[in-house]
Amino acid sequence: MTAAFAVLAEPARRRILGLLLVAERPVGELVSELGLSQPGVSKHLRVLREAELVEVRRDAQQRIYALRPEPLAELDAWLEPYRRLWSRRLDALEDHLDKEQTP
Amino acid sequence: MTAAFAVLAEPARRRILGLLLVAERPVGELVSELGLSQPGVSKHLRVLREAELVEVRRDAQQRIYALRPEPLAELDAWLEPYRRLWSRRLDALEDHLDKEQTP
DNA sequence: GATGAATATTCCCTTTCTCGTATATAGCTG
DNA sequence: CAGCTATATACGAGAAAGGGAATATTCATC
Numbered sequence: 731m732t733a734a735f736a737v738l739a740e741p742a743r744r745r746i747l748g749l750l751l752v753a754e755r756p757v758g759e760l761v762s763e764l765g766l767s768q769p770g771v772s773k774h775l776r777v778l779r780e781a782e783l784v785e786v787r788r789d790a791q792q793r794i795y796a797l798r799p800e801p802l803a804e805l806d807a808w809l810e811p812y813r814r815l816w817s818r819r820l821d822a823l824e825d826h827l828d829k830e831q832t833p
Numbered sequence: 834m835t836a837a838f839a840v841l842a843e844p845a846r847r848r849i850l851g852l853l854l855v856a857e858r859p860v861g862e863l864v865s866e867l868g869l870s871q872p873g874v875s876k877h878l879r880v881l882r883e884a885e886l887v888e889v890r891r892d893a894q895q896r897i898y899a900l901r902p903e904p905l906a907e908l909d910a911w912l913e914p915y916r917r918l919w920s921r922r923l924d925a926l927e928d929h930l931d932k933e934q935t936p
Numbered sequence: 937g938a939t940g941a942a943t944a945t946t947c948c949c950t951t952t953c954t955c956g957t958a959t960a961t962a963g964c965t966g
Numbered sequence: 967c968a969g970c971t972a973t974a975t976a977c978g979a980g981a982a983a984g985g986g987a988a989t990a991t992t993c994a995t996c
Contacts, residue, residue, distance in 0.1 A: 735842035740954085741835055744911075751914060757973060770955065772974055791963050791972050799918035806912055806920075808847075811854060813909065815902035843984085860943055873985065875944055880983095894942050894993045 731808060734801040737781040742766060743774050747797060750784060754796035834911060837904040840884040845869060846877050850900060853887060857899035 761771045778784040787794045864874045881887040886904050890897045
């Protein structure tokens with residue numbers, strides 16, 4: 731949890747996740763789309779990897795990075811108890827679903 | 834957004850928010866419940882205040898801290914596009930509400 | 937106005953992050 | 967296996983963060 735927040739505190743890393751949400755990508759593509767140095771991107775990717783926010787796959791000499799949603803789901807869960815503070819809509823939703831589950 | 838993530842990366846600060854979710858509290862109460870030094874707690878509170886995650890109210894010589902949910906709501910919104918990656922339940926919910934809104 | 941309680945701020949030290957530049961590794965291709 | 971491409975790591979510098987100890991501020995009370 732702590733790790734996930736710290737990792738996401740970096741704008742560049744959030745941008746990387748945004749790109750990977752659209753589609754998985756090799757490092758070079760991230761470099762050109764982000765406008766950062768290649769070592770810089772690699773380093774951010776290492777941090778994201780260690781936090782399990784992304785995973786790598788080798789394709790010849792390229793490394794294809796893809797999103798791993800688990801830590802984001804944890805973050806979402808952490809947010810849960812706070813949601814009632816702003817979300818009427820979600821409350822209604824949950825009420826509805828709860829009723830649906832216990833007929 | 835960046836600020837919110839950075840602030841929440843500190844476990845002590847998340848604990849403070851957890852306590853304030855239950856009820857607003859003076860600093861002294863936070864100090865005893867967290868087991869941290871008073872200056873330490875005050876410093877975390879300053880950071881939380883600057884990120885607008887909490888607000889202060891004076892009550893005699895005490896300062897009562899309370900939660901301000903806005904930055905958490907922003908975080909929730911940031912998470913939105915990623916949610917489909919893990920949440921079937923939420924998708925169902927949104928579908929339901931969307932239909933409800935456009936009868 | 938002095939005292940005491942509650943809270944904030946400052947200073948100093950150590951650690952951690954980020955960035956740039958340079959260098960290393962891994963794997964294809966001829 | 968030489969050379970090229972794609973990616974990763976190492977190193978050094980500078981900024982920022984966290985924690986402890988000491989000090990300052992604020993307000994109520996006597």
